[in-house]
Amino acid sequence: MTASPRRRVLLAAPRGYCAGVDRAVIAVEKALEQYGAPIYVRHEIVHNKYVVQTLEKKGAVFVERTDEVPEGNIVMFSAHGVAPVVHEEAARGRLATIDATCPLVTKVHKEAVRYAGEDYDILLIGHEGHEEVIGTSGEAPDHIQLVDGPEDVAKIEVRDPERVVWLSQTTLSVDETMETVDALKTKFPGLVSPPSDDICYATQNRQTAVKQMGADSDLVIVVGSRNSSNSKRLVEVAKLAGAREAYLVDYADEIDETWLEGVSTVGVTSGASVPEVLVEQVLEWLAERGYADVEIVKTAEESITFSLPKELRRDLREEAANLVAERGGSGASQE
Numbered sequence: 001m002t003a004s005p006r007r008r009v010l011l012a013a014p015r016g017y018c019a020g021v022d023r024a025v026i027a028v029e030k031a032l033e034q035y036g037a038p039i040y041v042r043h044e045i046v047h048n049k050y051v052v053q054t055l056e057k058k059g060a061v062f063v064e065r066t067d068e069v070p071e072g073n074i075v076m077f078s079a080h081g082v083a084p085v086v087h088e089e090a091a092r093g094r095l096a097t098i099d100a101t102c103p104l105v106t107k108v109h110k111e112a113v114r115y116a117g118e119d120y121d122i123l124l125i126g127h128e129g130h131e132e133v134i135g136t137s138g139e140a141p142d143h144i145q146l147v148d149g150p151e152d153v154a155k156i157e158v159r160d161p162e163r164v165v166w167l168s169q170t171t172l173s174v175d176e177t178m179e180t181v182d183a184l185k186t187k188f189p190g191l192v193s194p195p196s197d198d199i200c201y202a203t204q205n206r207q208t209a210v211k212q213m214g215a216d217s218d219l220v221i222v223v224g225s226r227n228s229s230n231s232k233r234l235v236e237v238a239k240l241a242g243a244r245e246a247y248l249v250d251y252a253d254e255i256d257e258t259w260l261e262g263v264s265t266v267g268v269t270s271g272a273s274v275p276e277v278l279v280e281q282v283l284e285w286l287a288e289r290g291y292a293d294v295e296i297v298k299t300a301e302e303s304i305t306f307s308l309p310k311e312l313r314r315d316l317r318e319e320a321a322n323l324v325a326e327r328g329g330s331g332a333s334q335e
Contacts, residue, residue, distance in 0.1 A: 005264035007291045009283065010217055012209035012269035013298040018202030020102030021046045021273045023306040024079035025055070027100045030308060031076060032059050035317050040069040042086070043078045043131055045100065046273035047228035049250050066090050072324040074098065074316050079273075080131035081105040083138020094327055096320035098311040104170050104200045105132055109139050111194055115165045116140030120192070121158040123147050125180050126169030130229060133169055149176070153183040165192040170200040171230035171272070173237060174207055202272045203230050205300040207237045210269055213297040214241030217267035219259055222248045223278050224271030231271030243267060251278065252285040266291055 017025075024045050031039045037059025044052050044062060052062060066086055069075045071094040077086065081101040090097050101109075115122050122144045126133040137144045145156060147166075158164050166184055168177050177199060185191050197204075214220055220238035224231025231248055238246035244263075249255055260266070266286060270279050283294060 006293070008265055008293040008295060009286055009291050010213045010265060010267045010297050011279075011283070011294050012206070012213050012267065013296050014202070014205050014209060014300055014302045015269045016272070016274050016276050016279060018200065018272040019302075019304045019306050020079050020104060020200070020202075023308060024100040024102070025051060027098060027309050027312065028055050028060050028076060029058065030312055031074065031098060031316075034312065035074060038073065040073055040075045040095075041078060042066055042069075042075055042082065043080065044227075045076070045078045047225050047231075048271070048273040048275075049225045050278055051273065051275065066093060066095070069093060069095055071095065072320045074320060076100050078131065079105070081109060081135035083135050085138055086135075094320070094323040096311075096316040096323065098309050098316065100309055101135075102170070102200070103306050105135070107196075108136055108167055108170065108194075108198050111167055111198075112136055112139040112144065115167075116143040118163075119143075120163045120165045121145065121160070123156065123158075123164060123166045123184060123191075124168065125166060125172065125177055127172075127229060130169060132171070132229075136167070136169070147180060147184065150180050150183040153180065153187055156184070156187070158188065161188045162190040164188050164190065165194065167194055168198040169229070170198055171203050171233065172199055173233040174199055174204055175237075175240070176233075200272075201304065202302065203233070205302060206230070206234060206269065206272060209297055209299045210234050210237045210267070211241045212299055213267040213269065214238040214243040214246070217243045217265050218263040219244060219265075220246040220267035220269070221255065221282060222246060222269055222271065223250070223274050223282055224248055225250055225273070228271045228273055231274070234269055234271060238267065238269075249282070252281040255282070255285060257289070260289060260291075267297075
């Protein structure tokens with residue numbers, strides 16, 4: 001008899017929550033604890049279905065537009081960042097604000113403001129419609145052009161080829177971004193690079209782990225939501241690394257058992273906005289089907305943490321009430 005191939009799981013490390021996501025989720029929880037419900041959050045605080053639903057149960061109210069928040073309330077801006085016009089909308093709406101923008105996204109915003117102030121044309125590499133791209137573009141709309149991949153490069157026109165700089169969305173594939181940068185440099189040899197890498201450390205680390213794991217995996221399961229840019233990139237990176245197939249799932253019960261046919265090695269990882277409990281459920285699901293042997297594929301150590309938004313050290317309920325009183329509003333809550 002021929003022995004059955006050994007079944008195993010390769011578990012990527014690092015995976016899951018990055019420092020910016022951890023900070024944003026804790027900020028919502030602390031705000032609810034400190035000020036009570038409702039705490040309004042403009043857009044999903046992070047791109048993960050489970051996280052959003054969990055926070056909703058605790059009293060967070062997610063809205064797409066600032067004008068959906070009743071005056072006299074608190075609104076939190078998501079980890080993806082917002083344009084200056086959104087802060088102005090909140091002020092006009094008599095809202096107290098908490099800014100949970102990831103500090104690494106804030107860094108890109110500051111770079112955009114700086115280069116716009118120096119009258120550069122800014123080529124922002126990113127995906128059209130993504131919240132982070134919208135926020136960064138809003139910092140210098142007259143100076144920024146979006147470049148959504150190498151195929152966009154041909155249509156880019158600038159005022160002065162010697163005063164052009166590229167910036168990027170923080171959650172992109174490193175390899176794809178550099179492919180776009182190379183195409184831009186071919187067209188604009190004087191292209192300036194940002195002073196430090198815009199793609200966040202966590203995105204890079206998770207992609208590096210998947211590259212190593214994917215090369216030895218028949219199947220890779222990425223835990224993450226479909227609106228999560230960095231999670232979708234992990235699926236792409238796994239396939240490019242050599243995995244026969246790779247899929248994105250929010251929950252373990254979304255895994256199709258037919259994916260396991262002929263599979264001896266399953267790689268598992270998760271996007272930067274995914275809590276570890278969802279990964280544990282996937283590992284349990286696999287163990288029940290004979291994949292109980294788990295090996296860690298570790299490619300980096302992460303120790304970065306970010307302090308919570310400074311606004312959580314103030315009495316924002318009182319600030320919101322004062323905003324309404326000062327401007328003669330009613331302050332009626334519409335929960």
